[in-house]
Structure formats: structure tokens, C-alpha cells
Amino acid sequence: MTRGSVLGAALTCSLLVLAGAASAKDWKTVVIGMEGGYDPYNLTDPSGKIVGFEPDLAMDVCARMKVECKIIAQDWDGMIPGLEAGKFDVIMDGMSITDERKKQIDFSIAYANVPAALATAKSSPLAKLAGAGKLVNFEKDKAGGEATLKALRDALKGKTVGVQVSTTHATFAGNHLKDVATVKEYKTTDERDLDLKSGRIDAVLDDETEIAAMLGKDDAKDFTEFGPHLTGGDFGIGVGMGLRKADADLTAKFDKAIKAAFADGSIKKYSLKWFKIDTTP
Amino acid sequence: MDWLTALGFGERGWGPALLQGAVMTLLVSGAGLAIGAALGSLVAWAKLSGVRVAGAVGEGYAALFRGLPELLVVYFVYFGSSALLTATAHLLGVEGFVGVPGFAAGALAVGVISGSYQAEVFRGAFLAVARGELEAARAVGMGRWLMFRRVIAPQVLRFAIPGLGNLWQVALKDSSLISVTGLTELMRASQLASNSTHKPFAYYVAGGALYLLLTAFSDRVFDFAERRATRGMRREAT
């Protein structure tokens, strides 16, 4: 090879590299997929519009990022294929950040983390379990967590606990309660609550906001919360946006915007509006 | 919010959304059944033709789509065709994701599945036609097209109508799976309403009632068709 051709090759290569770098995606519009059926993260109003905590948050961070955000409705079964196919760029659907899931997609930083709580019938012996209202963090308070878990397992021995499938609560129940109690998994919380009321299950484990909402209804006057609130460990670090691994630059942009939204209290505002409590992780 | 408001047509009522879903269900199922009829008769003909290759292909198609869960078929039809479309669009310089319209993909998916079942119905109906009639037609010198038009088709339809009635019901139910394309049909509308208002009863029952209405209407249509098709035919069942 002559010196001239080596130089020519080097020049071509460097130009190609520059061209490649310059074609990193320039995000002007971002399409966000939501279900519209996961109250209060996102729900659909009768006119078909999607409202909730996540739409509010999405509009907020997109404004900060100076991009135009489009929210489209997609049922959960089509959510992941849609992300992969490019139908949308982000999934916001109350998705918990778990290590298992991180193998497939990237997550933004957590924008909400609701502790878990338990509920049962007032007439049940479970209602008397100690530690009501306390918050136990399995990650930060290992000793306290162990004691709580032991008390919980003893109380739930031989009983039936209802959880929603594919949630951190289901993971926790599967890992720690399955050997002493029967764990029943339900597709939606509404159905599980129906079974609590008809007596098929003795206790339910869910987000404390869900429990509070359920107990706030008229037909739940025979039921009550019991035991401490739980977070950390199997319950994860919270929910975040799901993005394709290839779009790391977009993820970074969202992270920045979310942090800013935390800093000036916007997220707390939305959280109080929809969850009635502050769900900042 | 009481039941009447929840289901009604006021500002917070889900009535219109459910009705829109019902219309969508009807349209997708109808289109799907039509596509299925075309595919089904083709496959039945292939299987009955005696040509081994045609029979094998027909058999393969029927076996594949009867054996696979419907959800998978909808996935592959929708995401598969969208991927094809997107790839073609990229070649032409169009950026981003190009999706096949949900309705087309949904109807095609329902049609492909329905076709594999309709093939069996048509085949069974054809075999129920008395062999003597076909022999007589040929003996009289009827050409193949005339024989098809005057002897085979009317009788096959006669025998196929109960089976097709069943498959129409199946198509109505299969259409509930096309929500993965993003289209909101009746079942999805009911679930959205139920999840957003936490009133599962109201919406399961309302959705069910609307399906029953669609069924009642279709039953009338099929009954009418059956009576007309079996005019003059003696029916002795037991």
C-alpha cells in the first residue's frame, strides 16, 4: 500500500466516525406509551383522554427538556413489543424498576415509590398485628426488617394472601410468604379486593395508596389496615420510565429533567394530587 | 357516582365509549369473517381437490392457525406486517415507525384464524352433499361452473350455516384480542372503564350485555339465512 492510499483510508475512516457521531438522534418529539388503566398512575376519562400522575409528570419533564411529547394508549400486552418496534420511545405505566427488567431495557431514575401495606377484615385475628402504621425499610433496617418479616410470617401461617401479579408485592410474597401461607395472584386489584370481601382470601398486600383507596369506599367498612408499611428489599426502589437500551442519551435527558422536577417540588405536587401522599423515593 | 351516571351518556358516563367499542368490534369481526370465508373456501377446495400438494398446503395452513393461540397470531400479523412496512418505508427514506393500521391488521388476524376453521366447516358441508346429486349433475352434462353454481354452492351453504353461525360468534370474541394493535374495541373499552372507575361489575356486565345485543342481532340474521337456505328441504332430526 502506498503512503497516499493509507492517508486516504485514514481520512475516510475519520470522516465516517464523525458522520456517525453527528447522526446520534436529535430528539424533537418523544412518543410515550401508557395504558390508561392503572389508576392513579394513569387512567382514562370517558372522553378517551389519558389523565393521572404520569401524564402530568410527562408533560412537565418534556417541557423542561424542550421536546414535544405525545402520549398514546396501548394495552399492557402490546407495550413491550411496541417499545422494541419503535412505536413509542418511552413506557410510563407504573413499572417497577427491577434488576430482572434492567437486563432488557433501561430505566430512568425512580420518580415514585409507594410503600406497601396490608389489609384484612376487622374481625380477623390479623387485624391485631403489632406495628401498625410504622414504616419498615428492608434495605436500610436489616434487623428491624427481619423481625417484622418473622412476625408477619407467624401471623399469616395457614392463611391466604392476595397480591397483584407481576408486582414487587407478588415478588415479596413469592419469596417470603409462599411457604407458610397460600399466595393467590390476581390480574387486577379490583378483582382481588372482591375476593377479600367475599372471604376467599384473608389478607391483601398492595401499595398503601391502593389500600387506602379501597378502604375509603362504602363497601369496605368491615375491613381495615394492619401491620407496618413495608419498603425496600424486594419492594424495589420505585417506578421509572422504560426506554430502549440504545437510547441512553434520551434516558440521560429524562434523568436530568426528573431531578430538576424533584428539586423544585413539582413531583411532590403531582404526587399529592393523585396519590394523596408524597411518593418521592 | 351511581350506576346510571357511570354507564350513561353524560359527561362522566362511559356509554358512548362502550358503544364505540361495540361498533368497532362489529366492524372488525365482519371484515375478519369475510376474509376468513375467502381463505376458508380456498383451503377447503385445496383439501378436496385430490391434488396432494394443494391438500398439504391447505392442511398446513389450517393446522398452523388452528393450533396457535390467537394472541400470538394477532401479534405476528400486527408487529410482523408493521416491521415489513417500516423496513419498506426506511428504504424510501421515511423515518421512524410506520404501523399498519390497527383495523387492517386486526381484521386480517381475525380473518386468517377464522379461515382455518371455516375450511373445516366448508369441507364438512361439502361432504354432506349427497353424492348422487353430483353424479346426476355430471350425467346430465353440467359444466363445472354450472354444477358449482346450481348444485354445490347452495347446498354447501345450507349445511354450513349452523357452523358459520358458530364461527361468527367465535370471530366476535376473537376480535377482543386486537387491542394489542392499540385499537379500542368493546372488551378493551370495558376494561379501561372498569380500571379507571374501580367498578368491575358494572363494566363486565355492561360489556357482556352489549355483546349479547350484537349476538341477538346476528342470530336473527343467521336464522333468516338458515330458513331461506333450507326452503323446501325436508328436515327430520330424530
Added chain:
Amino acid sequence: MMSLDFILATFLRLMAALQVTLSVWALSVLIGAFIGGGVAWMRLSGVKPLEWFARAYVFVFRGAPLLVQLFVVYYGLSSFPAVRASVFWPFLRDAFNCATLSCALCTAAYQSEIFRGALAGVPPGQVEAARACGMSSFLLFRRVTFPIALRQALPAYSTEVISMVKATALVSLVTLWDVMSVALKIRNDTLVTYTPLLIAGAIYFVVNYVIARIFIFIEQWLSPHLRSRSV
């Protein structure tokens, strides 16, 4: 995720769930056949009230989506204190019982229509000839009507049986985890898009193929005179 470990683990989990699918399916088809036969008999009995009941039954259980029927049988019935206090509660309390009962009621409606269509397809000439020979009603049914109707019902019947295998995918609504539901659960937990579904699809396909072949065999065994049929 194409790691062999994942595929193998998923396959084993799905095969374990196959037991749920097959047991709900087999029981509901069997029970449904009896109920469906009864409904078909009522429909053709000539007794008006029975005919009305049969028509109403088919209308409701074929017209309403199975999902709605499952919901009503499992959640709907249990919401009435009267039901919970009744003698049926120990039975209805259990998810498997409710799911099987609901599926049976649903498939019975479809099966009764198949039976009705098949019986109607028996050539009247043959029935007349049998009566002319002096056959009693029972002998007529046993020797003429039933064999012919059975043969004619087979294609549509195999369709319904295979449909039911796939319909069992809905029982996750009432906390039973069949193959499809477990596959979707794995997918939600890991976000792997297609692998769990493909494995589930393969399992369903094999099961359905075996069933289809069994029916084809039965059909050919019963129709020696039609084997070399062509237009």
C-alpha cells in the same frame, strides 16, 4: 434473550402450567358435552317451553364472552351473601371448580349447536326408510341417526375442542395460572418480548396438533366410503 438457561427454565415452568390448562379443558369439554347434548335434545324435542329454554341458553352462553361468564360465576355469585351461606359455597369457593363450571357451560352452548346441525343433516330419506322397515325410535336413533350425525359433527366438533384448549387461557382472571398466563407473567417480570410467548405457542401448537390428528383418524375410521372422494 436467547440464553439457553432462560429458554429451558421458561419451558419447564410452562410445562408445569400445562396441567392446569389440560385439566380445565378436559373436564369442561366432557361436562359440556353432556350439558350440550341435553340442550340440543331440548331444542329438538318439539315441546315449546323446553325449546325456548334451550334457545335462551345458547343465546346467553354463546353470546356473552367467556371472560364475562368467568367473572360472573366466580366473582359475581360470591358477592351475594345468600350464595356464601348456601350449600354450594364450598364448591364455588374454589377457583378451579368455578373455572371448569364456567367453561363447561360455555362450551355446552357451542356443542349443542354442533349437535343440532349434525342431527339436522341426517338425510330424511334414510330416516323414512328405517321407519318403513319398522325400526323403533330407539333403534332408528342408534343405527341410523346417531352414526350419521356423529360423522357429520366431527369437523365442527374438533374445532370446538381445540378452541377450548385456547380458551382456557382466560382462567387467569380467576387466579388459575395456565400456560398462556404464566408465559405472559414471565414476560411482564422479565420484559423479554417474544421468547416466553413463542415457547407457549409451540406447546399449544403441539397439543392442538395431536388433538386434530386424533380427530382426523376417527373421521377416516368412520368414513370408509368417503375416502377417495373428489370433485
